[in-house]
Amino acid sequence: MLESEDKKSEEQKSEDKFEEVFAGLKVLAEGAFPKECSGCGRVYDTLEDFVENTSPVDSSQGLKEAGGAVKPLIEMSRLCECGTGMTAQCEDRRAHSALGLxxxxxxxHLLSILSEGGMPRGMAKSEILKVMRGEGSNLLSKEQLQRFFS
Known part of the structure; x- marks a missing residue:
């Protein structure tokens, strides 16, 4: 009987870890792309998609510094396939606000959970970053996480 309870406890811990990682990934992906063109409605899902499927406004690739010393910002001006101008603002990756921290x-925390669960740290970091950039991750899909933590 005690062995059965231990097994349930382990299953619950795995389920709790899965839920924690999945919820964390959703939070990290907030605020990323997609960007929608106001001219034609074309949606660019990621920064990579935006750069690959638009064209630069001029020879500088449309990059310019903006913002102040407190919050460095780079603006990328590009032309949608329909010709409409679009701007993506890329903030300093290291936000120092309370939310950024x-x-x-x-x-x-997510990196630690995945590493302790057996995923190589470099792989876990790479996959979390993919999710944050809005690219998605096959390894961190709900189904894969359930398998990983079961």
Whole structure:
């Protein structure tokens, strides 16, 4: 009987870890792309998609520095396939606000959970970053996480 309870307890711990990682990934992906063209409605799902499927406004690739010293910002001006101008603002990756610090803590926490679960740290980091960029991750899909933590 005790062995059965231990097995249930282990299953619950695995399920709890899965839920924690999955919820964390959803938070980290917030605020990323997609961007929608106001001219034609074309949606660019990721920064990579935006760069690959638009054209530069001029020879500088449409990049310019903006913002102040407190919050460095780079603006990327591009032309949609329909000719409409679009701008993507890329903030300094290391946000120092309370929210930015919470996101970094969450990133480290998820990285630890995945590493302790047996995923190589470099792979876990790469997959979490994919999710944050809005690219998605086959390894961190709900189905794969359920298998990983079962």
């Amino acid at each position: 919470k996101r970094r803590d969450l990133f480290e």
